[in-house]
Amino acid sequence: MSNVKLSKIAFPNRNLGKRRAWILFPKFLFGKGFIGLATFFIIFTSYTFSKDIIVSPNTNISSIKQAIELSQNGDRIIIKKGYYKEHNIIIDKSIQLIGEDYPELDGEKIDDIIIIKSNNVYIKGIVVKNSGSSSMKDIAGVRFDNVKYCTIEDSRFYDNFFAVYLAGSSFCTVKYNIIKSNAQNETSSGNGIHLWKCENITIENNEISGHRDGIYFEFVTDSKIISNISRWNLRYGLHFMFSNGDTYEKNYFSNNGAGVAVMYTKDVSMIDNRFEDNWGPNAYGLLLKDISFSTIERNTFKKNTVGIYMEGGTSLNVNHNSFIENGWALKVLGDCTDDSIKYNNFIGNTFDVSTNSSISVNLFNGNYWDKYKGYDLNKDGIGDVSYRPVSMFSMIVEKTPETIFLLRSIIVDILDIAEKVAPVFIPETLVDNNPSIYEISNREQITNNPTGTASQQITGNK
């Protein structure tokens, strides 16, 4: 068959004799025919050399390790539905690993389950469960070990120490996976998707729960975290450190032990995310520490102890967000400078803004404050009286947290009146000169509350 093809390409002109054709060979090689020859070789290599290896229980090839040994670069390993007790599966060839009807890979709590050591590896449709755990080593369900152009997609991870672990890798993708664990305490559990020293990674449409940190970024640059759901994790839904130039958008973080932490980073875009139901003494919707030149836009912070806690935040744009029913919507510490907080909604929060400093060098402008009691005589939608969102009581609570038990008591009302007559506590410069009379319409994300699987989440976002 292939010989027939060769002759067709090599001797396009049937009138030519064999000898004449050989004379023409150089012209053929560099001329029109070259494309034909190249096409032929591409077809030849992909159809003749790459093959499918089928792994199935109770057959000749019943283990994945065996299949990998038999495989060559470019091969596909098809794993039939079944139960495979294997660990330390090392993928050192550029192959595809494709599960049919979610075959189960059980690591029996011993060690790493899959370790990718080659570029261009593609994994789809498998279940990875019960990796080992250790206090000294980060053991993972699937480990990307210094590789490029690898993808894991549409897979399930149950009860692994670390589920997906990327170290020193670039241009890899982790998408449409469901990652679950039932970690009991933070010291004996690992992270759902863990990245360390990576670049250009995409984490998309995954659903992570029950790990220590849902998604963990340390020294990761130019990467994207899009449309993931991270909830019921013990510590952070997303943990983000020393990672410049990244974007995370359209994610849903809820019920995590301490919310989301973004630290020691510059140039991060946080857009269209939801931070919900993070309650507790050290829980924050979003904890920002030493962040600069970053954007926080169109996010929703709902029912958190603290919506955003900001320490050492410089040149941040906090615009068009909604803060709803939080204990504190915004805690801006005195070391935050040049931040702009504009066009946000503050609705039903116990405290809108609190600070520990009497000087504010941040700009508050055009926000909607439901506690605002001013009027709008010229009906331009902007209140005629400036609004100071820091209440005196919040300053007292900031200094002496125990006083919170006086909340909603008559003493606080009296103190507030006293403060209005003779202001002492309230920072003079922390003021919104153009408070909006109407709620600002950046609320479309709030009504759409995703539950269910990663795949449902995707349709929910469309």
Place this chain on the structure above:
Amino acid sequence: MLSIALLAVLFITGSCTTNPEPINFGTDQCEHCRMTIVDNKFGAEIITNKGKIFKFDAAECMVRYVKTGRINDADVKEYLVIDASKPTQLTDAKKATYLISENFPSPMGANLSAYANRSDADAFQKNHQGEIKSWDDILVKFKMK
């Protein structure tokens, strides 16, 4: 009589206890970076002369905290670090041996782990490579000296 008893109780409970306080992993918050402290191979603690205790999730956080000037070196009675070879156990930071190794990363990015005994540090260095340092080296590295 009762008031005297009460006073006595106040004295006993109110007097400054300056013993190290164990870190509650998963609950305590790092004084510097505000993170919940979870990794029991790492951690640090400062006890001030007044008996106040500050906890940290990593030795580097403790050093950075002192560097910010929120606490003065002169006010510190004791610097403690967690011995990486004996998780959760605190040891004198000034006498400890340190290892900086990329293969043994610490929570806050300095790849710094501490050991009470030099021999433990050597054993970890064998497994993870890296450089052995002293407390003074660490202060120099973080530009405290």
